[in-house]
Amino acid sequence: MFAVVRTGGKQYRVHPGDKIVVEKLDGNAGDKITLGDVLLAGNGGDLKSTDGLTVAAEILAQAKGEKVTVFKKRRRHNYRRKKGHRQQHTILKIVAIGDQKAEKPAKAAAKGDAKPAAASSGEASKAPAAHAKEKAKAETAQQDAGDVTGTPTENPAPNNADAAGAEKPAKKAGGKKGTAGDEAPAAASTENAAPAKAAAKKAPKAK
Numbered sequence: 001m002f003a004v005v006r007t008g009g010k011q012y013r014v015h016p017g018d019k020i021v022v023e024k025l026d027g028n029a030g031d032k033i034t035l036g037d038v039l040l041a042g043n044g045g046d047l048k049s050t051d052g053l054t055v056a057a058e059i060l061a062q063a064k065g066e067k068v069t070v071f072k073k074r075r076r077h078n079y080r081r082k083k084g085h086r087q088q089h090t091i092l093k094i095v096a097i098g099d100q101k102a103e104k105p106a107k108a109a110a111k112g113d114a115k116p117a118a119a120s121s122g123e124a125s126k127a128p129a130a131h132a133k134e135k136a137k138a139e140t141a142q143q144d145a146g147d148v149t150g151t152p153t154e155n156p157a158p159n160n161a162d163a164a165g166a167e168k169p170a171k172k173a174g175g176k177k178g179t180a181g182d183e184a185p186a187a188a189s190t191e192n193a194a195p196a197k198a199a200a201k202k203a204p205k206a207k
Helices: 111-145 160-162
Strands: 002-007 008-014 019-023 034-036 038-044 055-074 079-097
Touching: 008 019
Parallel strands: none
Antiparallel strands: 002 008, 002 038, 019 079, 034 055, 055 079
């Protein structure tokens, strides 16, 4: 059964057991109230008379809506006004419409039905453990066979030339820049050299 009730200037279509948010009503959480302004009522596609029909509800909580900012401004007049507002609401639970009350929730399943579920959950928990053991065994087998990839290497890495027994290349002999290291330094060329200065003549001694 459903009904259309009016409260706080608004209309709400409700069923027994529904929860609605309406404009603030007097009362505390847990109080019972009656909504007498019923506009329409029916059951499925059949409408019923609303004469003397009331809707029983219970107050669940007194709450506030989201904050709304009100800002006013007049340009060139240095006028600014800013205010915040939160509308007060009441949360209702529809208990009954007329004589029809809300249906009670279905009872929990019997204990016998819970046991198979527990057993299946136990099997599910065992499956990952068995999978982990199999994975560990496979890893150990790979390590024994030496097929494991990504094993750590020596640090620093060994020199391949030393491992193969190859001789190290001889160091180049020190020489001037531009000369071969294995050859002796070439003699300096005198073709373009400047002529040597003649020895200064000694002045004759005065008598």
